[in-house]
Amino acid sequence: QSALTQPASVSGSPGHSITISCTGTSSDIDDYNYVSWYQQHPGNAPKLMIYHFTNRPSGVSNRFSGSKSGNTASLTISGLQAEDEADYYCASYTTTSTLNIWVFGGGTKLTVL
Amino acid sequence: QLHLQESGPGLLKPSETLSLTCTVSGDSISKSTYYWGWIRQPPGRGLEWIGSLYYSGNTNYNPSLKSRVTISVDTSHNEFSLTLSSVTAADTAVYYCARHAPEFDSWGQGTLVTVSA
Numbered sequence: 212q213s214a215l216t217q218p219a220s221v222s223g224s225p226g227h228s229i230t231i232s233c234t235g236t237s238s239d240i241d242d243y244n245y246v247s248w249y250q251q252h253p254g255n256a257p258k259l260m261i262y263h264f265t266n267r268p269s270g271v272s273n274r275f276s277g278s279k280s281g282n283t284a285s286l287t288i289s290g291l292q293a294e295d296e297a298d299y300y301c302a303s304y305t306t307t308s309t310l311n312i313w314v315f316g317g318g319t320k321l322t323v324l
Numbered sequence: 325q326l327h328l329q330e331s332g333p334g335l336l337k338p339s340e341t342l343s344l345t346c347t348v349s350g351d352s353i354s355k356s357t358y359y360w361g362w363i364r365q366p367p368g369r370g371l372e373w374i375g376s377l378y379y380s381g382n383t384n385y386n387p388s389l390k391s392r393v394t395i396s397v398d399t400s401h402n403e404f405s406l407t408l409s410s411v412t413a414a415d416t417a418v419y420y421c422a423r424h425a426p427e428f429d430s431w432g433q434g435t436l437v438t439v440s441a
Contacts, residue, residue, distance in 0.1 A: 247427035256434050262427035300371050304426040311384045318370040
């Protein structure tokens, strides 16, 4: 099962918005509503930021939003802040005839200029 | 408050078997309708799903690791474990345990396992 495709890096200035894409296939992103996004600061465990493409867990800033178009999911961060500088990963659920499988994207490093 | 904690040896030699345990507090592995999984992250690289255990006991593994991986549960101690056989340097990584449903909503802090002769 191939990993989901993310850009290696994105950057943006404080106060501006950025979008990170996550491209899969018809077997994962397009078929299931289970794409999630994670933020990881150096030395820390990943933190769930978005699930089911668009939902935010309690406590996550509404500056973070998710969307989907066909085989591509996207994470948008508006009003960039220095604390948003981190690695971001998407993940999706998929299934074969006998297995339930989860795949992660390769990760995107966000730099706040 | 859900808490997951990984434990196990931090240093292995090539060909040995990696064994890690995830101790869960604040939820019951056998009673909640969640998956309990293992994810790893090689130094400087991305996340890789290793496998997961459903509360009913069913397991799912990453096809690329399936021949070497076993995930098991000890309900009496509310723990689940990872076994990875025949390790090589490529298995050097931070290993995380997590609860997921299917999104991974709670993670342990991670434990570094180094494979070196």
